[in-house]
Amino acid sequence: MAMIQTINLTKRYGDLMALSNLNLEIDQGDAFGFIGPNGAGKTTTIKVLATLLKPTWGEARIDGLSVGPVNARQVRSVIGYVPDFFGSYEDMVVKEYLEFFAATYSINGAQRRQVMDDVLALTDLTHKADADVNSLSRGMQQRLSVARVLLHDPKVLLMDEPASGLDPRARIEMRELLKELHRMGKTILISSHILLELADLCNKVGIIEQGELKFVGTTQEMLARARTGNVVNVTVDRPDAAADALRQQPGVVGVERGGAVLKVNLDTNTSAADIASKLVHDGFRLMELEEEKVNLETAFMRLTKGLVQ
Numbered sequence: 001m002a003m004i005q006t007i008n009l010t011k012r013y014g015d016l017m018a019l020s021n022l023n024l025e026i027d028q029g030d031a032f033g034f035i036g037p038n039g040a041g042k043t044t045t046i047k048v049l050a051t052l053l054k055p056t057w058g059e060a061r062i063d064g065l066s067v068g069p070v071n072a073r074q075v076r077s078v079i080g081y082v083p084d085f086f087g088s089y090e091d092m093v094v095k096e097y098l099e100f101f102a103a104t105y106s107i108n109g110a111q112r113r114q115v116m117d118d119v120l121a122l123t124d125l126t127h128k129a130d131a132d133v134n135s136l137s138r139g140m141q142q143r144l145s146v147a148r149v150l151l152h153d154p155k156v157l158l159m160d161e162p163a164s165g166l167d168p169r170a171r172i173e174m175r176e177l178l179k180e181l182h183r184m185g186k187t188i189l190i191s192s193h194i195l196l197e198l199a200d201l202c203n204k205v206g207i208i209e210q211g212e213l214k215f216v217g218t219t220q221e222m223l224a225r226a227r228t229g230n231v232v233n234v235t236v237d238r239p240d241a242a243a244d245a246l247r248q249q250p251g252v253v254g255v256e257r258g259g260a261v262l263k264v265n266l267d268t269n270t271s272a273a274d275i276a277s278k279l280v281h282d283g284f285r286l287m288e289l290e291e292e293k294v295n296l297e298t299a300f301m302r303l304t305k306g307l308v309q
Contacts, residue, residue, distance in 0.1 A: 002061075003028040003156055003187040004049065009058035011044050011211075018044045020211040021058065026189060026204070028155075031182045033198030034191040035300065036208040042191035043084070045208070046158050049189070050081040062156055077105075080149025084161040086141040088134070094120075094144060095129045098151065105152040119147040123177060139170025146177060157181065157188045163197060175201055195296040209304045222299050230266040232275055235288035242284050249278050260287075 004026035011019040019041045026032045047053035051072045060067040102112045120126045123143040163171045199219045207215040236242045243255045251270030256263040272291045
């Protein structure tokens with residue numbers, strides 16, 4: 001079941017096309033990583049889904065509800081939106097901050113106290129309940145922002161660069177919190193450019209560039225799409241002679257030498273085993289053979305052109 005869906009979603013700012021016919025489906029329980037450079041359309045998409053921005057045309061749906069003025073209140077009861085900045089709250093302590101937002105969702109009395117205790121415990125902020133909001137570190141403020149959107153127990157979390165500006169420890173803590181929310185069954189849309197963290201957290205990713213969706217699938221499908229061939233690093237005796245022999249082998253696109261190591265580029269129909277067999281058959285002493293892996297950064301670079309609006 002699609003919990004988040006966009007149908008030809010388009011947003012223009014004058015002559016600038018921020019989103020162009022975006023068609024996206026995110027199923028219930030997915031942790032979806034939304035990847036793209038600055039200006040690609042990630043924040044625009046999230047703001048439309050959060051009812052904060054009206055599309056030029058097309059439609060967005062959350063839990064079957066069409067996102068728009070008519071259903072805005074219902075949609076907001078289903079979602080929790082975490083922007084990429086915390087905002088400023090003067091003379092307010094953590095529990096007052098949460099009480100204020102709980103009241104906006106008509107959570108009152110004993111229920112309010114229980115819900116506040118629960119979200120503080122989940123985000124590991126119980127010990128900061130009486131701390132001034134502006135005294136919190138950036139990482140704690142981000143966790144408090146997550147605590148805020150969990151007060152009404154939304155089905156969907158829309159998170160715009162939740163790890164932006166965090167130090168390594170705070171990023172790890174945020175990632176573990178998001179993993180826990182995913183285990184709880186929340187549907188999570190996370191925009192980010194930290195690809196390795198998304199690979200560890202998300203079961204699906206989407207790549208957007210210049211307002212257009214370039215790819216949707218699992219991280220493994222993303223890596224497979226980006227693979228244009230195989231690269232094998234071979235350590236061998238007599239590397240010059242081995243390089244000449246490999247250049248004659250069908251399926252070898254190119255060979256580069258770096259000392260005793262040969263970097264062998266293969267087409268998609270040729271495997272590392274074929275190279276090993278060729279070298280052994282020709283009498284070379286094969287000391288090491290390793291197939292290079294396409295990582296997420298490499299895949300992202302191959303699937304995008306580096307263009308921004």
